[in-house]
Amino acid sequence: MQSLKRQAFHHSLPVLFGYLPFGAAFGIMLVKAGYAWYHALLMSLFVFAGSAQFIVVGLLSLGTSLVEIAFITALINIRHLFYGLSFLKEYSGFSFQKLYLMFTLTDETYAILTTKKQEPHLNNLKYFSYVSLFNHSYWVLGTLIGAIIGEAIEFNSEGIEFVFLALLIVLFMENKNHKEKRKDYAIVSVMVLASLLVFGPDYMFLASLVMLVLYLLIHYKMRQKAHA
Amino acid sequence: MPEIYTIILIMMLVTLGIRVAPFILFTRHKNHPLLHYMSSTLPVLIILVLILYCLREVKLDCYPYGVPELVSMLAVVLVHYFFRQAIISILAGTLLYMAFKQGLIAGCLLF
Numbered sequence: 108m109q110s111l112k113r114q115a116f117h118h119s120l121p122v123l124f125g126y127l128p129f130g131a132a133f134g135i136m137l138v139k140a141g142y143a144w145y146h147a148l149l150m151s152l153f154v155f156a157g158s159a160q161f162i163v164v165g166l167l168s169l170g171t172s173l174v175e176i177a178f179i180t181a182l183i184n185i186r187h188l189f190y191g192l193s194f195l196k197e198y199s200g201f202s203f204q205k206l207y208l209m210f211t212l213t214d215e216t217y218a219i220l221t222t223k224k225q226e227p228h229l230n231n232l233k234y235f236s237y238v239s240l241f242n243h244s245y246w247v248l249g250t251l252i253g254a255i256i257g258e259a260i261e262f263n264s265e266g267i268e269f270v271f272l273a274l275l276i277v278l279f280m281e282n283k284n285h286k287e288k289r290k291d292y293a294i295v296s297v298m299v300l301a302s303l304l305v306f307g308p309d310y311m312f313l314a315s316l317v318m319l320v321l322y323l324l325i326h327y328k329m330r331q332k333a334h335a
Numbered sequence: 336m337p338e339i340y341t342i343i344l345i346m347m348l349v350t351l352g353i354r355v356a357p358f359i360l361f362t363r364h365k366n367h368p369l370l371h372y373m374s375s376t377l378p379v380l381i382i383l384v385l386i387l388y389c390l391r392e393v394k395l396d397c398y399p400y401g402v403p404e405l406v407s408m409l410a411v412v413l414v415h416y417f418f419r420q421a422i423i424s425i426l427a428g429t430l431l432y433m434a435f436k437q438g439l440i441a442g443c444l445l446f
């Protein structure tokens with residue numbers, strides 16, 4: 108049987124292939140926006156939130172205020188709050204190791220760990236830590252590569268922000284159980300489009316999120332009644 | 336202190352706060368079915384919201400009518416459907432989109 112570290116590495120390989128281009132694109136974007144490679148490195152190291160980092164790069168050039176940046180970071184990352192729910196038992200009780208595990212619970216880390224922890228020999232903090240650490244380092248590495256390339260080479264990087272949308276599509280496709288959610292997708296899409304029309308591009312995310320939570324609450328209540 | 340460091344600090348605190356929150360807020364309710372329902376459905380729906388959010392500035396009524404985005408997104412879907420490798424799918428769509436944006440596709444077509 109391979110060591111936990113070996114297995115963790117194997118399981119995290121798909122993440123390596125997602126984070127390298129994504130991290131590199133972020134590094135390139137931040138550097139092209141006028142910042143230094145070590146700024147990109149610091150952000151990826153201490154924030155480790157790809158979606159938020161990507162969106163913030165776009166906002167930086169618009170002179171967005173600190174409060175707005177904090178707010179949008181919170182909104183975009185709010186889904187990570189629910190990831191912690193699946194690990195309440197494993198990560199509770201304070202230790203710096205557990206704090207790191209909580210900090211690194213991103214979409215990809217969550218996806219791997221929730222699947223793999225069902226195997227008894229992988230259901231331990233050591234395995235979780237290896238996977239989390241690998242994923243974190245891939246992200247930082249990708250950013251570093253991109254930032255250095257961005258500083259060293261003069262090239263037209265127009266359109267590179269598409270990397271984020273591409274990753275989202277891949278993440279969406281990698282999700283299981285699409286069948287029963289088709290109606291949800293349709294309704295959510297309509298809600299988002301309505302938010303865009305009513306609230307405009309700046310507030311649509313917040314509006315969509317509020318509507319989404321309300322929708323899920325109503326859906327849940329309806330399901331409860333149906334089962335009663 | 337230059338602003339970027341403040342931004343990084345704020346983003347770090349917010350992100351860390353959100354990721355640590357469930358362990359402070361929800362420990363008492365860890366088996367609540369509502370939380371379980373949310374945690375299984377919310378993430379993928381938020382990804383859908385994010386996808387649409389990325390497309391918010393796309394104009395369908397004037398050149399290029401959202402064609403670069405549509406074609407590139409389609410490329411990602413198709414490549415991922417057949418190869419299931421994140422890096423290839425992401426690169427394919429992104430390179431195609433960059434080619435569109437930098438006028439390479441239009442240039443080729445005109446030629």
